[in-house]
Amino acid sequence: MAKRFGATAALSGVDLEVRAGEVHALIGENGAGKSTLMNILAGAFPPDEGTIRLDAREFAPRNEADARRRGVAHIHQELSLCPHLSVAENILLGAEPSRSGLVDFEAMESRAAEILGELGREGLDPRRRVAALGLPDRQSVEIGRALAADARLILMDEPTSRLPRESVARLFEVIDRLRRRGLAVLYVSHFLEEVRAIADRYTVLRDGRSVSSGALSDVTDAELVERMLGHAAAPPLAMSARRKTGEVLLETEGISLPPRLVSASLTLSRGEILGIAGLVGSGRTELLRCLFGLERPAAGHIRLRGREIPAARLTSRDQIRGGLGFLSEDRQREGLALPMSIADNVTLTRLDACSRAGWIDLGRQDALADRAVRPLRVRAPGPRAPVVRLSGGNRQKVAVARLLHQDPDVLLLDEPARGVDVGAREDIFREIAALAESGKAVLMVSSYVPELLEVCDTIAVMRRGRLSPARPASTWTAESILEQAVGSG
């Protein structure tokens, strides 16, 4: 099977076999073609070559609705629900039980309750409005919709990437129930541990080809990584090689923003990478947003280069002038202007570098963007390509490149490697380490503990809005961080 977009071949030669009653993991680097493959299976666009068979019959859906009718349901990363409608209406959307044009709400609600029961989600009230639900519940509704449509194959695109850790186990239970019902699940994820926890077999995609597949029990993680990269994984980056730290750049004392953030004090010096661990929702993001002036802290002191910044007059504009840079965890909504080009996105925070008297010098803008993007190895046709055409990992690289171009002294990074594959992760962290090396200070939030241990000089843990004192990374272990985060230590 092959698919080409313009001159770039996104897929060229993919063989994939998913069996009933199995969870099949689709793994590969960003840009390897996973999303393209999912979209073809979901009917969003047809393949240029090759065939798909579903239950031994030729499967060539005309569009997503057609694919769904024939038993293939796609659970998008960004869920596609109608927030104004009830849970039951969403589950049975397009197939509402009705009598002579009137919706039979009773039948609809009992059918929805039945489906939620099959998923082990009896607690979810079919009459609630979806807008009032949290992300994990919305995901159950979307999976329920796939069941209602009698799906044979369910496509899941990184279903855990936006879930709080506590809800992952419940999602896995739901997926397990699907498997036991004899459905096939095609599961895309970046986390090998997650894949091991839920999937039976795997297929590795690399550069648009399927390079390996088989039972997960027959391969080691190292082998999988090697197949994804096409070469053996680089030994752990020796990034924690002690850097000399210099003057204190950023200092905070008792920052609070109720209810999430209670009290956070830290100091950050030149050349230091300070990692903040903690559960999703523990107040880490709020701390970063306060520091960057996106939220106004209710109490506390912020000193930038020894100068006190009054909390009441904190603005992002001033913080940028003061040498702060921020990478949002939500690149879709807050990080990037998706329809605009790479060059526009990269130079946005410091357009004066390539403009004179209000006129932008396009050649210079391209050159500057290129310079910021190159060390990150962004895969793109050129600096004028719209960011919306890039894969998730490459988008994140563009967001990081914008910080490189802005050239701040203090970098606030919220989940810099979220939803990013091994190779891109390596590129991004290598660049972050290089920045620290050159005397920048980095404050980094991450939910992935091994990443913090590998990259950071010092680590502090946020628990229920309180930040622990920072300690050298070498004195922490994954277990001690988790204990601190969940509060059993």
Place this chain on the structure above:
Amino acid sequence: MAVALLFALLTGAPERYLSAANLRVVLAQTIIVGLGAIGMTLVMVSGGIDLSVCANVALTGVIAALALRDGASPTAAAALGVLAGGVVGLINGLAITRLRIVPFIATLGMLGVARGAAKYFAREQSVNPPPTWLNGLAVTFPSHAWMVVAPGVWITLALAVAMAFVLRRTVFGRRVFAVGSNEAAARACGIAVDRVKIGVYAVGGLFFGLAGVMQMSRLRQGDPTVAVGVELDVIAAVVIGGGSLSGGEGSVAGSLVGALIMSMLRNGCQQMGWPTYVQEIIIGVIIVLAVAADRYRAARSLEG
């Protein structure tokens, strides 16, 4: 209610402002915007907008008046006007779905086309039909005392109940909500989104056509230059009533209350002898405040 009481006190003559006679005036004045608001609720719940209401009202009024003048029965003339409104809406829907033009632009174009067509049919002057019972539809004092208020008020109420039922209870109505709430999701679930939209604009057009007939009835003539800017009153009524420009929200009852609030404000200002510019400023402020209050409520309900 709050608005009515406020004005009752402000006028210094509560018994006059709240008198049955004055309320009848207010209700009769609400018919046209009220009918428009019912149709617009449907359109806006689907995530669309129709800017061609005023031109549609003028065109259908002219068509009904011409039919009467040329000897058609009053029933046939009224039906012709309503149907003409439906056709205008149908064309809007087709332009939006087939030509992939955003509703704002498509109906902005129709605003010009329908207004021009009204003037062409009317030879750029008012059309004076012979008097018929149609003229009694939107009067303040109905000819049969047992009706209490104008027949047009009863028609509006009956249609409002019908539309509320359609939106809440029928498959079509719920799909209109789904399309307005998340079009991509609706499409992926096999809902014929384009057909829903065409239906929405066509039905909306029928209501605007009926509003045109009422307009003709009130003026006792078909005036091709009438109702300029009425689309903004209609949109304001829906928005005050809880509708959203981004779709998925709105209720017929709310929209009618919105239309009523605006009529009461106008009437109250007149009673006090305030100049029209005061009315305009007050109504403008009310629209913004209503939406701000709604956003505040929505934000609080999500937190809770």
